[in-house]
Amino acid sequence: MTQADELRRLAADLRAEARPDLTFMEVCGTHTMSIARYGLRELLPEGMRLVSGPGCPVCVTAMADLDRVVALARLPEVTLATFGDLIRVPASRTTLAAARAAGADVRVVYSARDAVQIAADEPDRQVVFAGIGFETTAPTIAASLLEARARGLANFSVLSMHKTMPLPLKALLELGETPISGFLLPGHVSVITGTACYEFLARDYGVAGVVAGFEPHDVLRALLRLVRQTRPAIEIEYGRAVRPEGNVVAQRLMEQVFAPGDADWRGLGVIPGSGLALRPEYADADAAERFPVDLEPPLEPAGCRCGEVLRGVTDPADCALFGARCTPEDPVGACMVSSEGACAARYRYRGIDD
Amino acid sequence: MTEGERILLSHGSGGRLYRDLVKDVFVTAFANPVLERLDDAAALTPQGRIAFTTDSHVVQPLTFPGGDIGRLSVAGTVNDLATAAARPLALAAAFIIAEGFPLADLRELCASAAATAREAGVPIVTGDTKVVERGAADGLFITTTGVGEIVVAHELGSAAVRDGDAVILSGSIGDHAVAIVAARGEFKFSADVRSDCAPLWCLVEAAVDAVRAAGGSASPDGAEALRFLRDPTRGGLTTVLAELAEESGLGIEVEEEAIPVSPAVRSVCDLLGYDPLTLANEGKMVLVVAPEAADAVVAAIQKTQYGREARRIGFVTAAHPGRVALRTPFGTRRVLDMPVGELLPRIC
Numbered sequence: 087m088t089q090a091d092e093l094r095r096l097a098a099d100l101r102a103e104a105r106p107d108l109t110f111m112e113v114c115g116t117h118t119m120s121i122a123r124y125g126l127r128e129l130l131p132e133g134m135r136l137v138s139g140p141g142c143p144v145c146v147t148a149m150a151d152l153d154r155v156v157a158l159a160r161l162p163e164v165t166l167a168t169f170g171d172l173i174r175v176p177a178s179r180t181t182l183a184a185a186r187a188a189g190a191d192v193r194v195v196y197s198a199r200d201a202v203q204i205a206a207d208e209p210d211r212q213v214v215f216a217g218i219g220f221e222t223t224a225p226t227i228a229a230s231l232l233e234a235r236a237r238g239l240a241n242f243s244v245l246s247m248h249k250t251m252p253l254p255l256k257a258l259l260e261l262g263e264t265p266i267s268g269f270l271l272p273g274h275v276s277v278i279t280g281t282a283c284y285e286f287l288a289r290d291y292g293v294a295g296v297v298a299g300f301e302p303h304d305v306l307r308a309l310l311r312l313v314r315q316t317r318p319a320i321e322i323e324y325g326r327a328v329r330p331e332g333n334v335v336a337q338r339l340m341e342q343v344f345a346p347g348d349a350d351w352r353g354l355g356v357i358p359g360s361g362l363a364l365r366p367e368y369a370d371a372d373a374a375e376r377f378p379v380d381l382e383p384p385l386e387p388a389g390c391r392c393g394e395v396l397r398g399v400t401d402p403a404d405c406a407l408f409g410a411r412c413t414p415e416d417p418v419g420a421c422m423v424s425s426e427g428a429c430a431a432r433y434r435y436r437g438i439d440d
Numbered sequence: 441m442t443e444g445e446r447i448l449l450s451h452g453s454g455g456r457l458y459r460d461l462v463k464d465v466f467v468t469a470f471a472n473p474v475l476e477r478l479d480d481a482a483a484l485t486p487q488g489r490i491a492f493t494t495d496s497h498v499v500q501p502l503t504f505p506g507g508d509i510g511r512l513s514v515a516g517t518v519n520d521l522a523t524a525a526a527r528p529l530a531l532a533a534a535f536i537i538a539e540g541f542p543l544a545d546l547r548e549l550c551a552s553a554a555a556t557a558r559e560a561g562v563p564i565v566t567g568d569t570k571v572v573e574r575g576a577a578d579g580l581f582i583t584t585t586g587v588g589e590i591v592v593a594h595e596l597g598s599a600a601v602r603d604g605d606a607v608i609l610s611g612s613i614g615d616h617a618v619a620i621v622a623a624r625g626e627f628k629f630s631a632d633v634r635s636d637c638a639p640l641w642c643l644v645e646a647a648v649d650a651v652r653a654a655g656g657s658a659s660p661d662g663a664e665a666l667r668f669l670r671d672p673t674r675g676g677l678t679t680v681l682a683e684l685a686e687e688s689g690l691g692i693e694v695e696e697e698a699i700p701v702s703p704a705v706r707s708v709c710d711l712l713g714y715d716p717l718t719l720a721n722e723g724k725m726v727l728v729v730a731p732e733a734a735d736a737v738v739a740a741i742q743k744t745q746y747g748r749e750a751r752r753i754g755f756v757t758a759a760h761p762g763r764v765a766l767r768t769p770f771g772t773r774r775v776l777d778m779p780v781g782e783l784l785p786r787i788c
Contacts, residue, residue, distance in 0.1 A: 090770050125772035196627055196712070302770070414780045425713060438765040438773045 089303065096306035097129035104313045106133035109265055111398050113255065114272030115142035115426025116300050122431035124302040130309075137264065137398035138428035140254045140351060141272060143219040144171045145396060145420045145427045148350035149384035151247045152177035152420075155216050157379040158245060159190040164377065165208065167201035168216040170194040171424045176417065178385040198223075198230035198244075205234060205242035214373040217246045222274040224248045224362055225336035228343035231364075231371055245373040246364055249349045251275050252283045253360035259291045264398040268294035268312040270305065273324045278340075280332025281320050288318040299324035343368055352420065353393030392419035395428050402429040403440075409433055447541040452571025465543070466533075466567060469550035470557070474530070474565040482565035484530050486589050491526035493517060494585040500786040502549065502579055504623035506615070506634030510553030512722060512788060513582040516673070518560045518639040522725070523669040525596055525648055526588025528562035528641055535567070536581040539574040549580065560639035562586070591648055593661035598687035600667040605756040606734035607692060608727040610643060610741055611636070611749040612700040613677050617719035618708045620787050627712065633704045636746070638723035643744045644669060647727055650740035654733045665730035666737075672726055673788060675779060676718040680726050681764045682778045693765045693773070694754030717766075718779035720787045728756065 112118060118138050121127065127136055140146045156177045159166035166182070173182045173194060186192040191211070195201050198215050205213040217227045227244060234242035251272060259266065271284055276297045287293045294315050298308035308323040315321075322328050340362070349361025364372045386393075389407050394400035402408050402421065412418040414430055421427035425434075451461045467475055474482045497513040507515075518528045533553065537546065557564050594600065619635040621627065647669075652662045672680045677699065685692050701709075701716045709716050723746055729737050734752055741747035764776040 088769075093770060124770060125768065125774065128772055200626075414777070434777065435774045438760050438763060438775055440775075 092303050093129065093306060096303060096310060100134070100306065100310055100313060101131040103310070104131045104134055108133070108267045108313070109135040109137060110268050110270055110309060110312060111137050111139040111258075111264070111266050112270040113139040113141035113251065114270070114275065115145075115424070116274065117270055117272070117298065117305060118142065118428050118431045119426055120300050120302060120305060122435040125435065125437070126302055126305055129306070137401070138395065139258065139398050140354060140396045142421065142424050142426040142428070143223070143249070144175055144424035145392065146249060146351050146353070147175070147218055147247055147420065148352050149178055149386060150350060150381065153381050153384055154374070154379065155245065156180055156182060156185050157381060158214050158373060158377050159185050159192050161212075161377060161379075163212045165191045165193060165204060165211040165213045166216060167193050167195045167204060167213055169196070169218070171426075172216055172218065174417065175420050175423045176387060178382070198227045199233065202230050202234045202237070202239065202242055205239045206237060209241060211241060213242050214377070215242070215244045217244045217248055220249055220251050220272070220275050221278040221340070224344060225278060225339045228339045231343055231368060234371070243371045243373040243376050244364065246344070246362055247349070248344065248362035249351065250346070250360055250362065251279065252286070253357050254351060254354055255284075255287060257354050257357055258397060259287075259293060261397065266293060266398070268296070268315075268318070270308055270312075271295045271297040271320070273297060273299050273327065276322075276324070276328045276332065278333050278336045281322060281328070281330050284320045288320055292318050294318040295320045297322045297324050297328050299327065353396035387418045390419040392421045392429070395421050402432040405429070445543040447537050447539060447543060447546065447571055449539050449571055449573065452537075452569060458569070462569065465547055465550055466569070469547070469554040470533075470564040472563040472565065474563060475567075479566075482530060482532075484565070484587060486529055486587065489590040490529070491521050491524035491588040491590050492586070493520040494583060495520055496581060496583040497788060498578075498581050498786055499620065499788050500578060501623050502545070504635055505619050507637035507722070508549055508552050509580060509582055510549035510551070511556040512637050513584045514553050514556040514560065515637050515639045515722060516788065517584040517586040518562060518641055519671045519722075519725070521586045521588035522641050522644040523671055524588065524590055525592045525644060525666065525669065526590045527645065528560055528586055528588045530565045530587050531557060531562055532585040533564050533567040534583040535569045536577050537569065537571050538577045538579055539571055541579055546580070553582075556639055560641050591645070592663040592666065594664050596666065596668055598668060598684050601684065601688045601690060601728050601756055602667070602730070603690060603756060603758040604731050605667055605728050606731050606752050607681070607694060607754040607756065608729060608734065608738055608741070609677065609699060609751060609753045610640070610725040610727070610747045611723075612702050612705070613672065613721055613724060614701055614705040614709065614716035614719040616722040617714075617787055618705045621712070622708070629708070629711070631704050631708050633702065633708070636721055636723035638746045640671065640723065640725050640746060643725060643741055643747045646740040646744050646747070647729070647737050650736045651729060651733050654736040665733035666727070667730065668728035670726050672721050672724055674720045676716075676720060677726065678715070678717045678764070678776050679778050682776060684728070685762050685764050688756070689761050691757045691760035691763055691765065692754060693757055693767060694776075695767050697769050698751055698753040700749050700751065715779070717776065722788060731755070
């Protein structure tokens, strides 16, 4: 059976078994991409909606945090190391790309360890790593910080804007704006966290969750499992990578360096305890402390509905700016810049007839 | 000059050292009677219409699996001429060299450029050399300019493309960009990928001959079935197709599964989040031909050294004018857009 045949069979099962008016939310940028890339929405039964939630790390980064990243990059002594996704994201008044063109030392790295190496190679520079991402990336950044310390690199620091996944889901359910029948739970994040942290969804809110992989058949199988649940529960479809207890080594690493802190989410605001702050023992490597900067109040772009898109309230295509004023070439909001953003994924993989 | 020597600022001074460098390195490598005259300009005797093009090469690293800046600089310009169905007649090569550049490396890169020029059947008849202070340029930049004789009577290009024409790709895509990324070592992975860097005049000549042999055209030239040629370098296949759709005012539909991508390129793309369709190639050609000539052209290209994997990948359509549709293995059709923003600098 070819992959296309299997997808058609899974889609047929979904159509046969799903009751109408189901809304499932995916909270992982890689799921967003996979769903758009393979056109999975076209295969869903009528009445079933698949909405994107706060799963793209760049997209959920608040404007004030982006402004701080740009401000640090502009300091003459600072070399700002970042994942490439952040480069073109509009901050209130500029982007990292524009700051770099104006002379800021901004380097794109593929891992935080590369940033540590820059600190080793260029001892006269203050290397600041812009730490964004969920539980997937946080352990690698913890490891890089420990490595920098072990190598005695006092010129390496981290601006921690990391976030953790379970609390925003709770916030979304508390808000109650979108009727969510179940969550497609993130694959990569759950490899680290395991599934215990999601149990409250079923227990306290009666909402189901299935951890899904990223192949198109993974997503459809996970949806089928959500549809087939008679009582809301948390299940794992992505069993080839995710265990209920998660990756304990990575969890310990994360806990050694980070403690829960407040995090500012685009679209959701500050959620206490949903971020990862550096523990006091690592305060000397906290770029926010090392480089205090005065920031002007953040400015949100007029007409941009990224916040609503990230809460699953507004479909990307329903934003008046989508595809007209706001495109990947000239983005207004973060969701159109990051390759994992709901708007970028929808635009990039739009059908020829759309 | 002996091995271990380096380029000095005085090599660019125009005096004795300059003269020695030109004779010892460039004339030796590119040996041909026109260059050996060392005139400021080369005299050529072209037949018929000529094509004229220029291209600067700043690739980093200078040497990579499958090629180097020498081979690249010749192939790049030969291929630009080939897109005009022009047989390369002569090349000019201008070198900007940083002070301190090892002379042995320069010799090696010139030998590679010379070998590629011989392969393409084109002499390097004139050139220039400038030496800049250490740090003012990163090693070596080469600009090559080419003149070619156009072998067809009609105008190739997007205006010649018609509804129903076949779109042909000469082989797998993404190899050059991935080979460069791997060679830079920034990402700490090794990939068994070689750049496809190659001169493609033979391939294009085979396509022209096949179109003529297939006949079907009343004109004396008989090559009108060949509509459009472009090499998918920076911006990749996606950019060539998107530009063609935009310029011609017609739509293009391509089959995702028909586009050859090597497993190694695919895994690197999965790892780094690249789309192979937008990656640079240096030895591939996109050809648009009348549908009745397509099979003959594919068969002819497949017999050439750099076209063994040639395939028909799609067609031109009057539906969805100005846009490119990619048909996925799942039967859905999505829009192919030009890539945005910085992907990979210093790729060619």
